[in-house]
């Protein structure tokens with residue numbers, strides 16, 4: 452990882468596992484994770500993020516959320532310590548105008564939550580593979596809110612090393628200067 456060797460270890464140690472050990476996540480840790488999310492920056496300080504969460508110690512709610520995932524995700528997410536779904540408020544509260552930054556800001560919150568998880572010995576795995584329409588009706592999410600992503604939170608089973616060969620596009624393909632597509636001289 453030549454371009455990332457100076458990354459903070461919270462970033463370099465984060466990955467998306469499918470190997471959770473079935474242990475519940477302590478309530479104080481769950482609270483800390485969502486506090487980390489809630490301290491993200493947001494346009495006009497709107498804090499558009501909302502979350503539905505189910506600890507595995509609350510079997511009924513955990514199963515309810517698990518049941519929304521596609522079977523392939525259920526296979527491994529059933530061993531997570533908690534499951535959650537992010538939800539985003541689509542309009543600004545002060546004037547009702549569309550907030551086109553809401554998804555951006557919810558993503559920031561999810562990122563902060565994911566890094567806080569690493570600091571607490573946990574790992575988070577995002578999931579698009581779930582029934583968002585059913586999540587809306589299941590949880591009574593109002594129309595003014597967009598269903599975001601599902602995610603699993605938990606402790607790793609055994610050593611739980613990330614898969615070999617994780618890569619990213621080089622910075623030259625994602626950071627530009629002058630004209631879109633022209634690599635920045637970084």
Ligand SMILES: Cc1cc2nc3c(=O)[nH]c(=O)nc-3n(C[C@H](O)[C@H](O)[C@H](O)COP(=O)(O)O)c2cc1C
Nearest residue numbers: 465466467468524576577578579580581600613617
């Ligand atoms: C919004 C979002 C949706 C995702 N959906 C799924 C999914 O449905 N199933 C799955 O196994 N992984 C899913 N992932 C995990 C990605 O595949 C993973 O983050 C990506 O391959 C990069 O790997 P890393 O997180 O270990 O760096 C999702 C991640 C995000 C952020």
